[in-house]
Amino acid sequence: MQMIVTTSHKPERRQVVEALELARRLKVRYVSRRHLVRRKGETVVVVESKGISALKDDKRLFFHPSLAVIRRSNIKSGERDYLIESLSLNGDESVLDCTLGLGSEAILIAHFLTKGKVVGLEKSKIVQIVVEDGIKRVDNVPKWVAEAVKRIEILNADYKEYVRSTKEKFDCVYVDPMFEHPSCNSPAMDNLRPFVDNSTVDVSDLEFMKKIARKRVVVKARWNDSIFERYEFNRVMGSPKSGISYGVIEV
């Protein structure tokens, strides 16, 4: 992936220092914003005054906890949340979120783990950087979000390798790969798509997830995803309206 680092327009000195340090860490070029020439397909990492974002063609990736906030408020007003139901949490568990993405579901899960923790894995370096930076900096967010993010640890890792090599065990393992048949009504996912890893979850991955899970493994997919033909789950739950399903494997 071709990548460069820059700042927003008229940066403060600290943004330039941060951008230079980030470019060094990523082993890519730093270009001052004044001299930036955008190229098709190139990822531009932008150190803004309040966080890091990434641009690619017409898409902009940035962290915002709004999806978690909406879901929590739906739960508060009595709506079912099939992710939270399928995980059946007591509040003191450890959860491995194999596919962190924008971190929305990790935040929601961490909210229900007042005495537990979430470890979130993300294979795409740029997604991991943007989301980890955003999660560390959260301000002007509801108190519950600020509390929940303290219980999330983020690693830049491929879950396929991680679940095969880790010595750690987790109460629940959750995986939400990019959908085989994406729905077109999620602007957040549309902006994430150019930066992500699109691999599907294999039955052999699920076997290794079962080995490191004490209670259950949960897989999110659309109802017509091939994983539901390739694997027989103990139960599948979800809303027929959204077409999103959660396959549960009890260990």
Ligand SMILES: C[S@@+](CC[C@H](N)C(=O)[O-])C[C@H]1O[C@@H](n2cnc3c(N)ncnc32)[C@H](O)[C@@H]1O
């Ligand atoms: C559908 S998104 C996850 C969305 C997430 N549940 C949320 O709440 O924002 C899938 C994410 O998993 C990542 N991913 C895909 N394959 C992966 C792998 N093998 N290891 C780690 N992350 C992976 C993608 O890069 C992408 O960011």
